[in-house]
Amino acid sequence: MTRGCDFCGLALPPSYWGRPGEDAGPAYCCFGCRFAHAVAQERSDRAGPSLVLARLGLAIFFAMNVMAFTMTLWSGDVYGSEPGAAAPLLHGIFRWLCMLFALPVLILLAGPLAANAFDALRQGRPNIDLLLLPGVLASYLWSVVSVVRDDGPIFFEVGVVVLVFVTLGRWLEATGKAKASAALDGLRKLLPETAHVVRDGAESAVPLAEVRPGDRLRVRAGERIPCDGRVVAAWAAVDEQLLTGESAPQAKQPGDAVIGGTLALDGDLVIDATAAPDGGHLGRLIALVRAAGLTQGRYQKLADRVAGRFLPLVALLAIAATAYHGWRGGVPAGLTAGLSVVVIACPCALGVATPLAAWVAVGRLARLGVLVRTSAALERLADVRAVMFDKTGTLTVGESAVTELIIDPAQDRDEVLNAASVLAGASGHPMARAVARFCPAQCVTAVVGMKTVPGRGVIDESAGRMLGSPAWLTASGMHWPSGLTNALHRAEQTGQSVTAIAWGGTVRGLFVLSERLRPGLSDALTRLNEMKLSAVVLTGDTVYRARAIGSELGVEVRGGLLPEDKVRLLDEYRARIGAVAMVGDGLTDAPALAQADVGIALGCGADVARESAAVCLLGDELALVPETIAIARQTVKVMRRNLVWAFGYNVVGLAWACSGTLSPVVAAVAMVVSSAFVIAGSLRLAGGSLVAASSAPAEVVSPAA
Amino acid sequence: MNECLLALFGGLAGSAHCVGMCGGLVVSLGVRGQEMAALRRQLIYAAGRVFTYSFAGLAAGYAGLRFGSELDTWPAGRAVLQLVGGLALIVVGLELLGLLPWRAKGDAGCLGPALFEGLRGSARGVFFAGMINGLLPCGLVYAWLAVAFSTASLLRGAAVMACFGVGTIPALAALGAGARWLPCSARHTLARVGGWIVVGSGVALVATAAYGFVVTPVDCPLCGPHGVG
Known part of the structure; x- marks a missing residue:
């Protein structure tokens, strides 16, 4: 760099x-x-x-x-x-x-x-x-x-x-x-200007820059916490949404860690600083945003290539114009022509045409809680024609819950629950977690030899017990008692998710799960539709379930997909429609996120360093997906307009100046106007919501008064 | 020289508008307590403002002269300029009175305030700060620039604007030096009076232009000379 x-x-x-x-x-x-x-x-x-x-x-x-x-x-x-x-x-x-x-x-x-x-x-x-x-x-x-x-x-x-x-x-x-x-550096505004430092029992306000790790600080209700730290006294609910994506306020008590820039809502806190205000979580975030601003997108590379040849070209033109007009009309005519060429040439408009727009957009997105890792990602986002959502962890709120347990009549209920809780405890999959929550906790015993089969389920190889998708159990040669088969069909036809448990060659029970779709999801999909973007939901659920979701949301839903199917489908869409953005949680769908033209990971606030996607939403607000794409489109539009202006202005201006009919006085004014046009256009990107949305969380940035 | 008198009164009567727009700027020049020092400072500041106005007036007069020489073939060229200036005055006056359906948008740009901020601190800078203040967009100034344009003379154009600037000094300098300004209702009345004076000046100028057309046999550029044998 x-x-x-x-x-x-x-x-x-x-x-x-x-x-x-x-x-x-x-x-x-x-x-x-x-x-x-x-x-x-x-x-x-x-x-x-x-x-x-x-x-x-x-x-x-x-x-x-x-x-x-x-x-x-x-x-x-x-x-x-x-x-x-x-x-x-x-x-x-x-x-x-x-x-x-x-x-x-x-x-x-x-x-x-x-x-x-x-x-x-x-x-x-x-x-x-x-x-x-x-x-x-x-x-x-x-x-x-x-x-x-x-x-x-x-x-x-x-x-x-x-x-x-x-x-x-x-x-x-x-x-x-x-x-x-x-x-x-807009995120820096989340930090207060002064901090209340407690020294020898006395409290004094000091400028933020003087806060050091180890200082004891008091944070009053309604104030933002000045730096990362650990609570030593008192308790308060803290709003961490902007930095971790956690929408519910977090109760903090002595011993808990707090993050600089988050908002103490309802009580005073006394904390020991563990990092300087510029370090810590927010500092890393700011550094990431700045690093993103300094990367070069393709438009900037183009402008730089031209700018590199600009100076010699202008020098040649100026000398030629001076010589020609000096020879034709005397020294004063030559001098003014040469000066006009030099004055009208505005390499600055070329130089700032793209980075300024990118900076303003990246900064604005960061304040909305969207981290764009490179300028190039921003440019690619503007080209996106389709948005794919990975259903699990993205479209559903929290975790699904088991609503029904169907057991083979010949089977002991407690035995099924016990086995299921052991198997479910070994997997982080949302469905497994739901099963684990459903089962009574006291019967869990630690078991070694568990294996997670991605997209299918968990298997305890020592005991030959399996918990996972019905299709997988069938494929593994498990026998379905007729009662369970009927229940399975019923559930699948209503589009509910089912996970089943089996051992000894027979399926023993079915867990029927239901999940709630994220509120605001249908708004986000409608807006994507208005922006002429195809939205597709990918899921590992059965085709029936996919159909049910599809009719509920009014979008295309593709079900029964394994991770490798998602990647294949992505390529298919790219070939058919154009650039594809993939929205996921960045964990189970990392390959698809990496394969997409732009990967958008949700809820990475707690772990911003995770390199899984080019765009990271700190929270999980889906409305930000269309908003981000709209800002990216607007940014690229401004970049293009700036570039066209800068090229056009220079070509026309230089030609006019070379003709010897342009007064340097006029050229000087034109040069200032040209720069002002480019700069004002870029700075305007900082304002207002681009998508007419009432739910876009544009207000979250306003620091508490 | 009657435009100059008109401009002086226009400036005086327009003060209410000036206090509304530029009052904050002159108050920010500071120096509390010592009234004489504050007044001196305000006068230096005002001098800077008047300098800019005069320069603009001179440029407008120059533009009027060049434009007028283009109209030389018209016997009533001068009357055309006066007509343009008078109509501009009427439009701006009506705008000040809030009688036009649209509102002019004032955008001070982004360098003006920065320059002003950096300069206002000292006696040395205060004259330049006044100069920058004189560049701020202002309907009243534009109206009188139109009059300066209609004089078609560098010196008279500059004189019109200088008189206008001098007319605005008493109210602004007194305010900046710590004087208590009129109560709100009186200010409102004065602002309306100022607006009507601008409109009246415009009407007067248009009337002068009309008189110019009458006494000069006008050759219609389309149908050729007429009458007067």
Whole structure:
């Protein structure tokens, strides 16, 4: 990874000849960042006026005067109608005044610009200012000579306006980049600004940065916990939804761990900090989001490739335009044409066209509780045509429960329950857990030699006992007593899940399970449908059950699938419809998530480092799936628009400037407008819900007042 | 010079609007307690504002001059400019009074506030802060710029805007220096009066333009010269 700019954090352009070790000093991606950094530093160093800005203010003052005198010279309005000798005298005086007011602007603004250009040159990153400066200097020099000789045209206003607008424009860009960068760190806002530290029995408010591991902190009801820690006194319900996805408030008592950034709801807590505020769970999350922002998507790679060839191209064009127009129309015409080429060229619009949009979107998604691991994933998400849901653990709420136990009349009920609880205890599958909960706990005895067969069930090989799907038991040669077969058919026809237990060649009992579908699921599916995305639910349940779910939800449900079937089906859909996103819990369906164009894992808040999917929902709010896709689509739209604008603007602008009919003054204004367009478009991504949804949890970010 | 007098009164009467829009800015300049120091500071700030207005007026006058010279073939070119300026004044005046179905959206941009924040702290910066304040979007300013445009003269354009700026000084400087401003109801009345003055100025300008059309034999650009043998 290349080094980031010291102000905005954007990756620096590659160094052509600077040696890595020489990068010790501050490095900025552009003059604007250097300028903005100076302003920001001054502000933090001391309260009071900014000298850097005062220089800019003074330069603007002089520039306005130069423009006023220039307009007077152009129009001849003030003295033109005066007959006699006064007119030439006044004309000469105004020329001198122009020069007098223009020179300070050169000193005030060209100095810092030159310093930045030479620093960049030393670090091996030549930039466009290296072309700008000679142009401005030459226009000044020519005008000064004209004034002194009292002959020939002057164009101080060109240099003055270019300097002022370039400074303003670069500063504007840097401000926009810093804003986008701040959006990337939006999760940091979950932390309070100060923490109440208890030392020697006395409590004092200290800035968050001074909190160290081991400090004892008090957190009042309604406040956010400043860092990871362990409760030492008192108790409170803590809202951890944003970071762990756990929607119900968690009761915390002495000895419990708490996470920085979570909200103490109803009581005061005293905690011992176990990590610094920037470390810990939230710190890791912020670092992941930032890392995602710094990765390059395909659009950015494209922009970078072009930007790399941009500078030499502009240099060639500028020299050619200067030479041609200088030869045709004299030195002033050549100088203004060359300067126009350099000023209108806006590599910045190219440079910030995509990363800014990606940053703002990634930051916004993080605040919604969606972690996108790379910019490329965001771009792929926008291309998705179908969304597949893995049913188990994704569409059903919590865990299913056993509603009925059907036993072969010849069988002892307690024996079946005992055997089932032993087998179920060995598996983490939701159905096995439901069986385990159903069975009385006291009869469990530890057994070795258990084996889980993915997608099928559990087998105790020593005793030859099996718990799992009826199909598997049949395939294993188990005999079905007629009573159980009828019950099985009944259950399957109503679409209920069944798990069966068997040993000694005979099926002994059936557990009929029912599950509740997640609330908000049908809304999410409707919205996906509105977005013209095909939604498909994949499940390992029987075809009957799949049909029942399908008719309940109104979507296509494919049942009776083993993990490898899911992967095969995914490929089939991709070939038929297009890019596919797979939504799952990231545990049982890891292969399918990895195989999909974009894997979306639910409920990974507790374990964000899990690398199972490109997109992780910290919670399990399904409404975020369409919202995330909508934001991704919007982001890619903005990226494309920015790129088209940046390319189009540069091509048209450069062509116009090369023709020699574009005034550098107009070019300077156009350059600022172009940057502002790109930046404003990207920053707008930060606001508002894109999907008209009432249930989208956009409010969860608002820190407690 | 009657536009200048009009602009001066327009500025004075428009003060109620200014206090609403820019009052917060002048109060933020600070210096509590010492009234003379605060007043001096406010005046330097106001000078910065008037400087920007004058510059804008000069530019508008220049634009009017260039535009007018394009209209040279029309005998009533000057009257056309006045008509444009007068209509602009009427529109802005009605907008200030809230009588138009739409509302103008003011967007101060994102650099203006940053520049202003950085500059307002000291006597050195306060003039520049005033300059930046003068660049903030404002319907009243645009209205008087239209008048400056209609003068078709650099000096007169600058003078109109300078007079407007000077007219706004008393209310804003007094407010910034700690004076207690009028009660809300009086302010409301004054704001309406200011709005009507802008409209009235527009009507006056349009009337002048109409008079210009009457006294000058107008050659219709489509059907050629008429009358006057």
